[in-house]
Amino acid sequence: MTDTLRLQETQPADRPQIPGLYAAAFPEEDLAALVEALLADPAVLSLSAVAGETLVGHALFTRGRLEGAAEHVALLGPIAVHPQHQRTGIGQGLITEGLARLKAEGVAQVLVLGDPSYYSRCGFRPESRVVPPYPLPAEWGQAWQWQRLDGSEADLAGRLMLPAPWMRAELWG
Numbered sequence: 533m534t535d536t537l538r539l540q541e542t543q544p545a546d547r548p549q550i551p552g553l554y555a556a557a558f559p560e561e562d563l564a565a566l567v568e569a570l571l572a573d574p575a576v577l578s579l580s581a582v583a584g585e586t587l588v589g590h591a592l593f594t595r596g597r598l599e600g601a602a603e604h605v606a607l608l609g610p611i612a613v614h615p616q617h618q619r620t621g622i623g624q625g626l627i628t629e630g631l632a633r634l635k636a637e638g639v640a641q642v643l644v645l646g647d648p649s650y651y652s653r654c655g656f657r658p659e660s661r662v663v664p665p666y667p668l669p670a671e672w673g674q675a676w677q678w679q680r681l682d683g684s685e686a687d688l689a690g691r692l693m694l695p696a697p698w699m700r701a702e703l704w705g
């Protein structure tokens with residue numbers, strides 16, 4: 533019998549499975565330190581996709597601000613789905629759940645740095661005007677994506693201010 537998938541805020545029982553999930557999904561990248569630091573940060577929304585007792589997907593959303601603006605924003609990432617469970621809708625499910633929760637708490641816009649061919653499926657648009665904490669390589673313009681959650685159609689502007697785990701230049705190119 534297939535276990536029902538649950539999308540939920542990350543529970544203590546999920547935590548020990550998180551490093552292994554990221555290692556499996558990103559065999560050539562070591563995201564462990566970033567993920568651990570984000571999990572310890574109160575500005576972060578952490579969502580798990582759990583089948584039975586097994587963590588099969590995980591996503592982080594970091595709440596932040598734009599310099600000089602009143603709106604609350606958030607950054608999506610990293611997100612990982614276990615290779616054995618990819619392409620079954622878990623990634624999109626985690627993103628949809630996270631966006632709904634952030635919208636409910638009044639977050640106006642979400643940003644993501646990633647493959648536009650994937651994130652466009654979840655409503656993201658390329659080339660945000662928001663200034664990332666560190667300059668992106670020119671060829672990553674399309675990958676810096678945005679989505680309003682408050683019904684507006686306009687990309688916000690301003691410098692993105694995020695908590696300490698994101699303030700490392702190497703995370704941005």
Ligand SMILES: CC(C)(COP(=O)(O)OP(=O)(O)OC[C@H]1O[C@@H](n2cnc3c(N)ncnc32)[C@H](O)[C@@H]1OP(=O)(O)O)[C@@H](O)C(=O)NCCC(=O)NCCS
Nearest residue numbers: 557610611612613618619620621622623624646647649650
């Ligand atoms: C990218 C990732 C989170 C997507 O999650 P997922 O659960 O596999 O994806 P979903 O089932 O929600 O969506 C699947 C659709 O997106 C497409 N897709 C999946 N990964 C994609 C990618 N990297 N680029 C473009 N499209 C992708 C698939 O083709 C699929 O479409 P199809 O059903 O028409 O074939 C997951 O594959 C993953 O963890 N990959 C490795 C780590 C990674 O690259 N993370 C993202 C960067 S932070």
